[in-house]
Amino acid sequence: MAFVVAIDGPVAAGKGTLARALAARFGFAYLDTGSLYRAVGSKLLRQGGDPSDADFAAKIAQSLETSDLSAPDLRAEAVGLAASKVASIPAVRAALLEYQRRFASQPPQNAPGAVLDGRDIGTVICPDAPVKLFVTASDEVRAERRFKELQAKGEAVLLADVLADLRRRDAQDASRATAPLKPAEDAHLLDTSGLDIEAAVAAAAKLVSAKLSP
Ligand code: DC
Numbered sequence: 001m002a003f004v005v006a007i008d009g010p011v012a013a014g015k016g017t018l019a020r021a022l023a024a025r026f027g028f029a030y031l032d033t034g035s036l037y038r039a040v041g042s043k044l045l046r047q048g049g050d051p052s053d054a055d056f057a058a059k060i061a062q063s064l065e066t067s068d069l070s071a072p073d074l075r076a077e078a079v080g081l082a083a084s085k086v087a088s089i090p091a092v093r094a095a096l097l098e099y100q101r102r103f104a105s106q107p108p109q110n111a112p113g114a115v116l117d118g119r120d121i122g123t124v125i126c127p128d129a130p131v132k133l134f135v136t137a138s139d140e141v142r143a144e145r146r147f148k149e150l151q152a153k154g155e156a157v158l159l160a161d162v163l164a165d166l167r168r169r170d171a172q173d174a175s176r177a178t179a180p181l182k183p184a185e186d187a188h189l190l191d192t193s194g195l196d197i198e199a200a201v202a203a204a205a206k207l208v209s210a211k212l213s214p
Contacts, residue, residue, distance in 0.1 A: 003113035004023035004104050004128075005208060006121035009081070009135035010170045010181060012142040012149075014192040014200060015117040016150035018135060021201040021211055024116040026208060029107035033125070035095070036096045038075070039068040041082030046071075051085035058091035077150065077157070077165055084169045086120075100125045102123065119173055127132035133151035133204055135187045138191040 005022055010017050016032055024029035027082035028095060040061045049056045053135050073079050086092050100116060107114040116125065122132035137145075150157045173181040183189060188207055192200050 002105060002107050002111070002124045003130060003212065004185070005113065005115040005204075006126045006129035006187075007115065007117040007131045007135060008119055008121050008123070008133070008181065008187070009117075009184065010142065010164045010173070011082070012133040012146040014043075014145075015135050017197055018192075018200055018204055019115045019117040020033075020054035021197070022204055022208060023149070025161060025201070025205055026113060026212075028113035028115050029109065029111040031100065031103045031114065031116045033100055033116055033121065034094075035069055035074060036064070036099070037083040037087045037092070038079050039064055039071060040086050040092060042071040042079045042202050043068050043075055043187060044086065045079065045082055051082040057086040057089050058095060059087070061092040064095075075153070077155070077162075081165065081169060084172045088172065088178065091118075091179045093178055097125065104129075121179040122180035122187050123182065124179045127184070131208050132184050132187040133190050133207070134187040135190045135192060135200075136166070137191060139163060139167060141193045173175075188193045 005028065007015050007019050019030055022028065040057060043060050044051060044057055051057065058155045098182060104114045105115055122129060143159060143166050146166060147159045150162065170181070190203060191201060
């Protein structure tokens with residue numbers, strides 16, 4: 001059985017950076033589960049669909065292909081909001097569940113472990129993961145990070161709009177009935193507001209090492 005590190009948390013808390021660094025350090029495979037929901041959102045918007053149309057969104061999720069994961073607009077703000085909407089549809093979540101569980105139990109290239117990040121990894125996808133992290137940071141710190149990312153990509157955005165979008169998306173993700181964003185009871189909370197990436201990775205790596213060789 002592969003060793004699983006489950007990382008959850010709100011928008012731009014630093015999950016992806018942390019997950020990638022942990023995967024590289026321990027030779028584990030990495031899955032950004034948000035990209036699956038983004039791929040559904042992106043494909044649906046491209047086909048002129050409405051993200052709250054449950055039947056249409058479910059059909060897209062059921063027929064998702066690997067190539068959809070490299071859609072050029074995958075990281076755009078509009079796609080993030082659409083992803084958050086389709087993620088509240090139970091049939092969409094059901095269609096993406098098996099792929100995530102298989103990745104965790106049989107990571108690609110026979111990697112000895114897997115790091116998955118998202119919103120429901122520790123609560124629903126991998127409830128038995130030996131290491132669960134719930135990564136947070138203040139709204140302002142997260143908005144600032146996301147704003148810089150978008151600016152670096154040349155997107156013309158206002159910090160106030162980024163903050164408002166982030167709050168809207170978090171509220172949507174945390175209030176949905178199916179697999180809402182919340183820490184698993186046995187998750188370690190990691191607040192990255194005042195931590196640089198090296199310090200966050202060091203803290204998380206210590207937890208992983210302790211479970212790998214107690
Ligand atoms: O991590 P991200 O911001 O790229 O995710 C985009 C959206 O997908 C997010 O707002 C909620 C949804 N999501 C989810 O519901 N469950 C996951 N495991 C990952 C993402």
